[in-house]
Amino acid sequence: MAHLLSVENFAKIGEFIYRKSGIFLEKEKHYDKLAKYVNSRARDLEIDSFRKYFFKLRFDDEVGDEFQALMNAITVNETYFFREKDQFEVLVNEILPELHETIPSDRTLRILSSPCSTGEEPYSMILHIVEEGEVVQKRDIEVVGIDIDSTVIEKAIVGLFSDRSVHAIPKGILAKWFDKKSLGYQLGEDLNGSVNFQVANIFDKVQMRKLGKFDVIFSRNMLIYFDDTSRKEVAMTFYDMLNPGGYVFLGHAEYMSRIVSVFNAKKVNNTLIYQK
Numbered sequence: 653m654a655h656l657l658s659v660e661n662f663a664k665i666g667e668f669i670y671r672k673s674g675i676f677l678e679k680e681k682h683y684d685k686l687a688k689y690v691n692s693r694a695r696d697l698e699i700d701s702f703r704k705y706f707f708k709l710r711f712d713d714e715v716g717d718e719f720q721a722l723m724n725a726i727t728v729n730e731t732y733f734f735r736e737k738d739q740f741e742v743l744v745n746e747i748l749p750e751l752h753e754t755i756p757s758d759r760t761l762r763i764l765s766s767p768c769s770t771g772e773e774p775y776s777m778i779l780h781i782v783e784e785g786e787v788v789q790k791r792d793i794e795v796v797g798i799d800i801d802s803t804v805i806e807k808a809i810v811g812l813f814s815d816r817s818v819h820a821i822p823k824g825i826l827a828k829w830f831d832k833k834s835l836g837y838q839l840g841e842d843l844n845g846s847v848n849f850q851v852a853n854i855f856d857k858v859q860m861r862k863l864g865k866f867d868v869i870f871s872r873n874m875l876i877y878f879d880d881t882s883r884k885e886v887a888m889t890f891y892d893m894l895n896p897g898g899y900v901f902l903g904h905a906e907y908m909s910r911i912v913s914v915f916n917a918k919k920v921n922n923t924l925i926y927q928k
Contacts, residue, residue: 655687656694656702662686665706673723673800674855674882682726689725720851724801731772733779733813734820736872739901740776742923743868744784747899751867752787754897760792763868764893765847766854768797771808772817773870774847775839779825782843796863798852808849811839854886865895873903875911887912894928901925 657665659679665686666677677686694705709718734740743763751761765774774797781788781795799805814836818826830837852859854874869890875883890900891914900915901923902908908915908926915926 655691656700656705657683657687657690658702659683661702661706665690665709668706668710669722669726670879670882672719672855673853674878674885675726676877676879676882677726686726689722693721720802724803727767727799727801731769732817732820733772733776735772735776736904737776737820738921738923739870739872740780742920742925743777743901744780744787746920747868747925748781748787748793751897752791755867755895757791760794761787761868762864762866763793763795763870764863764866765795765797765870766852767799767801767871767874768805768808768847768849769799769801770804770813770817771797771811771847771849772813773797773872774808774849775811775843777870778843778846779821779829783825794848795846796848796850796866798850798854798863800851800853802851805849805851808847811844813837813839854889855882857889860889860893863893866893867895867898868901869894869898870901872901873906875902875906880911883911888914891915891928896928898928899925900928 662679662683670676690702690705694700697705697708699705709722713719748761755761763777765777768774774795777795781793787793797808812833812835818830818837826837829840829843831840852863854860871890875886878886887908900908909917915928918925918927
């Protein structure tokens with residue numbers, strides 16, 4: 653079957669996606685996947701041309717469901733528990749104790765995971781926090797997880813994870829906090845609901861403001877999907893969302909100093925983090 657999406661129209665829809673989400677699609681990497689999605693979606697909608705599909709996407713999508721479906725199709729959500737675990741150890745052993753000492757005790761410490769995918773990253777934070785135990789016994793800590801993909805948020809809320817997803821969790825911790833099921837591992841009742849999951853687009857200023865201020869932001873391996881302009885916009889959004897003295901954790905291949913100069917880079921136990 654011929655693709656409804658031509659190479660010329662790939663540039664057109666790619667520009668639309670970029671303006672709405674900041675995600676830059678390369679023809680060599682993304683054309684086939686996007687073209688197959690447009691074919692499939694056109695069949696579901698019973699339309700016979702890219703022009704009609706693109707019209708619906710731009711002008712007949714009042715609540716955003718069509719764009720949400722597109723984002724769900726093109727975003728990559730490959731993750732597992734305790735990935736780059738040294739960052740979680742720095743969080744609970746160094747950063748949270750520091751923030752506990754400098755922030756009034758009656759204020760909740762707030763941590764953002766963006767993007768959170770199916771929940772492995774924010775739940776990894778929770779597991780480290782409760783296992784370490786010191787700060788969480790003295791004050792409230794809130795973890796918020798956001799992602800542009802509504803399907804992964806739904807999975808995160810359900811809290812059922814594959815064997816591969818939990819393979820890096822020490823067996824004792826896995827047995828303590830998860831229940832073994834036929835289809836994988838179910839997050840136990842004690843941790844169910846411990847993360848506030850929401851569908852959100854990092855480029856939607858209204859959505860970001862509604863989330864409020866945070867003391868720590870984890871955003872690992874998201875900026876690699878953006879171009880320089882979008883990276884700078886996201887970096888400044890994070891800066892605005894942080895409380896004074898707050899921290900950003902990026903992926904090991906991402907460097908905030910190459911994007912903006914407003915953060916102070918700090919190396920803590922060989923982990924590079926960025927402070928407002």
